[in-house]
Amino acid sequence: GAVVSQHPSRVICKSGTSVKIECRSLDFQATTMFWYRQFPKQSLMLMATSNEGSKATYEQGVEKDKFLINHASLTLSTLTVTSAHPEDSSFYICSASPELEQFFGPGTRLTVL
Amino acid sequence: AQSVAQPEDQVNVAEGNPLTVKCTYSVSGNPYLFWYVQYPNRGLQFLLKYITGDNLVKGSYGFEAEFNKSQTSFHLKKPSALVSDSALYFCAVKRATDSWGKLQFGAGTQVVVTP
Numbered sequence: 001g002a003v004v005s006q007h008p009s010r011v012i013c014k015s016g017t018s019v020k021i022e023c024r025s026l027d028f029q030a031t032t033m034f035w036y037r038q039f040p041k042q043s044l045m046l047m048a049t050s051n052e053g054s055k056a057t058y059e060q061g062v063e064k065d066k067f068l069i070n071h072a073s074l075t076l077s078t079l080t081v082t083s084a085h086p087e088d089s090s091f092y093i094c095s096a097s098p099e100l101e102q103f104f105g106p107g108t109r110l111t112v113l
Numbered sequence: 114a115q116s117v118a119q120p121e122d123q124v125n126v127a128e129g130n131p132l133t134v135k136c137t138y139s140v141s142g143n144p145y146l147f148w149y150v151q152y153p154n155r156g157l158q159f160l161l162k163y164i165t166g167d168n169l170v171k172g173s174y175g176f177e178a179e180f181n182k183s184q185t186s187f188h189l190k191k192p193s194a195l196v197s198d199s200a201l202y203f204c205a206v207k208r209a210t211d212s213w214g215k216l217q218f219g220a221g222t223q224v225v226v227t228p
Contacts, residue, residue: 006156017172043203043218044157058213093156097213100164102147102205106155 002028002098006105014113016074021079021108023050023094029074030096034069038091038107050077050094084112116138117206119219127227134222136178136187136204143209146187147216154195160202163187164209174198185199194217194226 003026013019023033031052036044048069049057057067066088068080081088087113094103116139126132139142145164149157161172163180171177178189187204204219 004156032213035181041201041221041223043220046214046216049212049214057134091154095157095213101159101162102216103159104149105156106156107156 001024002096002101004094004096004103004104004105006092006108007101008108009106009112010109012111012113015085017082018068018080018082019110021081021092021094021110023077023079023096023105025075025096025098025103028096028098030077030098031074033071033077033094033096035077035079036093036095038093040091044093047076047079050079052077071106075085081110084110088112115144115206115208115211115215115217116214116219117204117219119202119204119222122220123223123225125227126142126194127223128196130195131205132191132198132224132226133190134189134204134224136189136219138145138187138204140184140206145209146178146180148172148176148187148189149205150202151221157203159184160189165170185223196226196228199224199226208223 005023005024033050035047050069050071052071058064071077093107118137146161148160168180205214
């Protein structure tokens with residue numbers, strides 16, 4: 001199956017700093033990628049749809065200035081959590097779909113102190 | 114709008130016994146249905162999907178699921194559970210004509226398999 005990678009897998013930062021998370025499709029091109037957030041023992045919540053070469057589409061309630069998304073190439077989307085605060089601590093997962101399946105990255109655990 | 118219900122927060126089963134994880138859905142039009150498994154601090158791993166064709170779908174690691182249109186269900190089953198099957202399981206649905214951004218996940222069911 002297709003492979004989606006994320007980097008870093010885990011990051012700890014101080015409050016007020018910005019953190020960038022990368023999502024790569026390793027063996028296919030993805031014009032669209034998706035960013036999810038998952039709280040402990042809860043389901044995935046779609047944050048935004050990342051569109052190659054254009055602006056991301058954010059779900060209702062997600063601050064676009066807080067969660068910056070850039071999809072600069074067909075294999076890379078980045079999520080930057082700006083001025084992170086402890087409430088931004090969460091598990092962030094990206095996904096992409098080459099065909100009739102959705103492949104998920106391994107996730108990034110963000111902890112903001 | 115589509116929705117998915119996983120009525121059980123947790124399922125406990127002894128190793129070697131059959132495992133069933135329930136999922137019902139609501140969607141207008143033809144559904145695409147999926148099961149994913151998540152281990153702690155990991156992303157979602159694809160188990161199986163129903164797109165069209167046979168109602169009984171076989172997937173990875175000995176899992177299978179049956180699409181039941183009349184009951185709008187897509188229960189996940191495994192004849193003989195292993196301790197290593199202990200994980201969080203998600204059912205997901207989208208309408209066939211919708212984009213992947215419309216994929217709706219259930220709340221998840223924690224499976225605990227005891228030795």
